[in-house]
Amino acid sequence: MSAPQYDVVIAGAGVSGAILANKLGQAGFRVLILDAGEEALFDPATGADQRQSLLDRYFEADARVPNSPYRNLPWAPMPFVTSLSAYYYGPQYQTQPPLPPPAEPEDPGHGSYTPFKSTYTRIVGGTTYHWLGTMLRYVPSTFRERTTYGRAVDWPITYDVLEPWYLAAEHEIGVSGDGSLDLGGAPRHGKPYPMPQILPSYTDRVMKDRLDGLEFDGMPVLVQSTPQGRNSIPFQGRPPCAGSTNCVPICPIQAKYDATVHLKRALNPSLDPKNRPGSRPVQHQWKAVVTKVDVGGDGRISGLRWKDGENGREYTVTAHAYVLAMHAIETPKVLLWSGSDQNGLADGVANRSGMVGRHLMDHHVKISYGRADVPLYPFRGPLSTSGIESLRDGQFRRNRAAFRVEIEAIGTNWALNTPFGEVASALMRNEIGASLRRDVAWNVSTGVQLDALFEPDPNPNSRVTIARDDQGNVVTDAFGVPRPRLDFVLDDYTLAGAKAFEELSDAIITRMSGGKQTKADLVDGFFGAGHVMGTLRMGDSPSQSVTNDFGRSWDHPNLWLTGSGLFPTVGSANPTLTIVAVTLRQAEALRDELRQRVGGGSV
Amino acid sequence: MSARHTHEWVLPAELETELPRFMALSRILVDRDELEDWIGQAYLFTLVRGSADREGKARPAYSIADILITLETSAEILDRNPPDPTAAIKEQMLEPGGQVAVVTRSIATLWYCAALLDLTSPQGFITVTAPKQTYPTALVWQAFGGNPMGIPGPYYGNWSYPGTVPIRPIATEPNKVASKEEA
Numbered sequence: 001m002s003a004p005q006y007d008v009v010i011a012g013a014g015v016s017g018a019i020l021a022n023k024l025g026q027a028g029f030r031v032l033i034l035d036a037g038e039e040a041l042f043d044p045a046t047g048a049d050q051r052q053s054l055l056d057r058y059f060e061a062d063a064r065v066p067n068s069p070y071r072n073l074p075w076a077p078m079p080f081v082t083s084l085s086a087y088y089y090g091p092q093y094q095t096q097p098p099l100p101p102p103a104e105p106e107d108p109g110h111g112s113y114t115p116f117k118s119t120y121t122r123i124v125g126g127t128t129y130h131w132l133g134t135m136l137r138y139v140p141s142t143f144r145e146r147t148t149y150g151r152a153v154d155w156p157i158t159y160d161v162l163e164p165w166y167l168a169a170e171h172e173i174g175v176s177g178d179g180s181l182d183l184g185g186a187p188r189h190g191k192p193y194p195m196p197q198i199l200p201s202y203t204d205r206v207m208k209d210r211l212d213g214l215e216f217d218g219m220p221v222l223v224q225s226t227p228q229g230r231n232s233i234p235f236q237g238r239p240p241c242a243g244s245t246n247c248v249p250i251c252p253i254q255a256k257y258d259a260t261v262h263l264k265r266a267l268n269p270s271l272d273p274k275n276r277p278g279s280r281p282v283q284h285q286w287k288a289v290v291t292k293v294d295v296g297g298d299g300r301i302s303g304l305r306w307k308d309g310e311n312g313r314e315y316t317v318t319a320h321a322y323v324l325a326m327h328a329i330e331t332p333k334v335l336l337w338s339g340s341d342q343n344g345l346a347d348g349v350a351n352r353s354g355m356v357g358r359h360l361m362d363h364h365v366k367i368s369y370g371r372a373d374v375p376l377y378p379f380r381g382p383l384s385t386s387g388i389e390s391l392r393d394g395q396f397r398r399n400r401a402a403f404r405v406e407i408e409a410i411g412t413n414w415a416l417n418t419p420f421g422e423v424a425s426a427l428m429r430n431e432i433g434a435s436l437r438r439d440v441a442w443n444v445s446t447g448v449q450l451d452a453l454f455e456p457d458p459n460p461n462s463r464v465t466i467a468r469d470d471q472g473n474v475v476t477d478a479f480g481v482p483r484p485r486l487d488f489v490l491d492d493y494t495l496a497g498a499k500a501f502e503e504l505s506d507a508i509i510t511r512m513s514g515g516k517q518t519k520a521d522l523v524d525g526f527f528g529a530g531h532v533m534g535t536l537r538m539g540d541s542p543s544q545s546v547t548n549d550f551g552r553s554w555d556h557p558n559l560w561l562t563g564s565g566l567f568p569t570v571g572s573a574n575p576t577l578t579i580v581a582v583t584l585r586q587a588e589a590l591r592d593e594l595r596q597r598v599g600g601g602s603v
Numbered sequence: 604m605s606a607r608h609t610h611e612w613v614l615p616a617e618l619e620t621e622l623p624r625f626m627a628l629s630r631i632l633v634d635r636d637e638l639e640d641w642i643g644q645a646y647l648f649t650l651v652r653g654s655a656d657r658e659g660k661a662r663p664a665y666s667i668a669d670i671l672i673t674l675e676t677s678a679e680i681l682d683r684n685p686p687d688p689t690a691a692i693k694e695q696m697l698e699p700g701g702q703v704a705v706v707t708r709s710i711a712t713l714w715y716c717a718a719l720l721d722l723t724s725p726q727g728f729i730t731v732t733a734p735k736q737t738y739p740t741a742l743v744w745q746a747f748g749g750n751p752m753g754i755p756g757p758y759y760g761n762w763s764y765p766g767t768v769p770i771r772p773i774a775t776e777p778n779k780v781a782s783k784e785e786a
Contacts, residue, residue, distance in 0.1 A: 055753060056735055058753055059732075059735040059738040059753065060732055060734075060735045061732065062718075062729050062730065062731060062732050063728075063729065064729070064752075199759075199760040199762070199763040200763055201762045201763065202762065202763060202764060202765060202766075205763065232759070240759040241756075241759055242756035242757060242758055242759060243750055243756030243757060243759070243760075243761050243762050244750060244752070244753060244754065244755050244756040245749070245750045245751075245752045245753075245756065246752045246753035250753065252753055252754065252755050253755050375765070375766075375770035377747075377748060377762075377764075377765050377766035377770070378747075378749065379744070379747070379749030379750055379752070380749060380750050380756070380761055380762040380766060381756070381760075381761070381762025381763070382762070385762070409762065416725075416726060417726040417727060417728060419743045419744075419746075419747065419749065420716050420718075420720055420726075420727045420728070420729065420743070421725060421726040421727045422743075423711075423712060423715045423716055423720065423743055424712070424720045424721070424722055424724070424725060424726065424727020425725045425727065427708045427711055427712065427722060428708075428722060428725065430693055430697040430698060432631070432632050432633075432634075432689060432692060432693055432697070432711060433631060433632065433633070433634040433689040434634045434689075436632075436633070436634070436711065436715075437633075437634060437742075437746045438771060438773055439773055440715070440743060440746045440747065441746045441747040441768065441771075442770055442771065442772060442773045443773075444743075444746070444747045444749070445747050445770045446770075
């Protein structure tokens with residue numbers, strides 16, 4: 001058997017893949033990173049950013065949704081919130097002919113099937129191009145939910161184990177925050193953030209004032225600065241936020257972190273401020289659609305197959321270790337598609353537990369809104385600068401979902417399509433001229449919107465599988481790669497949490513309106529948060545989980561999985577900081593493993 | 604007129620000489636004297652162009668006949684009602700409804716949003732986007748002092764203080780709608 005071409009091959013150049021590539025290249029290993037995306041939008045020689053084409057596409061888009069700046073590649077289609085059924089497949093997506101849903105969840109009171117609404121971006125740099133930038137830690141009990149609240153499962157690691165990695169992650173990404181705040185019970189032990197907090201929006205300041213002394217369910221309702229992966233001062237050669245009001249779907253000046261920060265360092269180690277002697281530039285292959293992993297007779301992964309997006313040719317690349325960093329939908333899809341009767345893994349690679357693809361999660365988002373009695377001057381800064389984190393933990397989690405509240409600095413943009421909705425509404429009332437301007441100005445400026453992110457109940461019936469039609473034939477995209485079938489349960493635990501949020505919303509809107517509005521308005525149903533999680537659960541036991549606590553496959557010792565797919569539970573906080581913390585911890589384990597295995601790495 | 608980009612926005616022969624009347628009506632609709640002709644041409648072009656969505660389905664556009672009658676009607680009203688024809692435009696072009704009202708409102712949405720909106724729903728989702736050069740000029744941002752989303756903002760921290768555009772109370776009911784979700 002010939003020597004592998006690389007020490008490690010990483011599939012996926014999003015935040016996890018880029019950080020792993022950077023760290024392993026710095027350790028002197030031979031690394032190849034693959035991504036389906038078309039090109040890296042920066043100059044690897046200088047690190048200069050080149051995102052103007054993305055902005056141009058956004059300015060021309062008719063539907064300004066999270067993926068609107070990004071090209072939907074013919075070889076790597078991606079889901080859009082306005083046309084989910086063009087990519088996602090299953091009974092919830094107008095599949096023709098209609099498919100039956102899977103067997104109902106075992107406990108019929110547990111929830112009901114609903115479309116999975118979150119999306120992701122298949123681009124070099126991944127979905128961090130359009131993330132909001134929220135950098136909260138999970139609270140310690142989220143890692144011990146079974147032990148603490150008698151529900152869901154425990155992680156194989158505790159908050160204490162992850163805490164130093166959280167701190168490291170905050171410095172890797174560049175987080176602006178106030179280290180003195182208790183954000184719902186995630187202790188920092190006096191460690192500051194690398195940058196001062198982002199100044200709160202004017203909306204936040206009014207709300208903090210108005211909510212003074214408010215309590216909910218025996219807990220204080222505190223308006224607190226959100227730790228954010230956006231600059232409050234120059235950092236990593238990137239500028240402070242200028243108030244471009246477009247964190248999602250793209251920051252025009254890269255004041256907000258995205259994975260190209262680490263990708264540049266990976267491809268050109270001299271751009272890394274911590275560059276070490278012996279570091280190696282990471283090799284890359286773009287337009288590479290990963291289709292399968294091959295398994296050798298010894299149970300180790302023997303190759304990774306990818307198709308060239310331009311000519312459709314299939315190639316195999318070999319390495320000592322393989323990392324699948326393609327998110328919680330594409331990664332299980334590849335693992336399941338890699339299984340066959342021939343390799344004796346008909347249920348999929350790395351799937352002896354049967355857990356691959358299961359426990360798909362998102363933070364369901366409920367939106368409430370109302371009208372303040374004073375102008376709040378929205379749309380002038382980051383989309384959100386503060387939140388209510390003080391309701392994230394408590395004994396109530398035995399019975400209902402916890403939630404955090406994101407306070408919007410863009411008025412009722414999600415609820416009412418502000419400011420365009422106000423223009424439409426005023427014109428329909430035949431307002432023109434000066435009265436049109438006054439009407440729009442007041443209605444836009446006084447809108448208040450609260451977005452609650454709920455902790456989901458991990459459910460084995462929420463899952464990613466290979467799409468098959470009613471005859472059992474695999475349903476592929478235009479490039480011949482299977483599409484994902486998604487089955488997703490909206491659980492009663494979330495619905496109970498939503499009920500609590502509605503009560504809180506009434507109290508907040510009452511105060512914000514000066515008593516003029518005592519019931520908050522609610523948008524029907526739930527939105528997705530863009531947080532694709534679960535499906536590759538880490539755990540203590542090979543029979544109950546896909547990987548160990550480092551993301552290493554129980555079944556194939558040279559296969560490593562990464563990202564939010566690993567999370568057994570997800571609390572109510574946005575996941576990216578935890579993704580980075582877990583990835584940094586994994587990078588060290590993988591580096592140590594490679595040193596043992598290949599003796600490689602010069603550092 | 605600024606020469607920039609206008610060569611890209613070729614108007615049909617019937618509308619080639621209509622820009623002055625389009626601009627005159629626009630000035631009343633948005634209550635501004637200083638509108639730029641190159642933006643007007645982009646919007647008049649957008650009004651007739653229509654577009655195709657991702658599935659190739661045609662997007663709304665307006666017939667040349669509807670646009671011409673709207674501009675003719677407005678020109679007569681402007682002639683008859685100096686110095687401020689706003690009330691007359693409202694009474695004679697919007698309140699009676701019909702295609703003239705629809706086109707008139709759409710001209711206002713172009714100036715305010717640099718796009719045509721779906722005016723059958725209060726959320727006013729964008730149906731056709733005007734040429735990208737017009738994006739930062741959309742008047743809605745100026746109306747309340749917001750930053751056009753995605754255009755680099757002015758400076759760090761400006762958002763923490765009241766804006767400079769005066770915002771005065773009005774007497775209308777809050778805007779309320781149902782969900783905008785789509786599976």
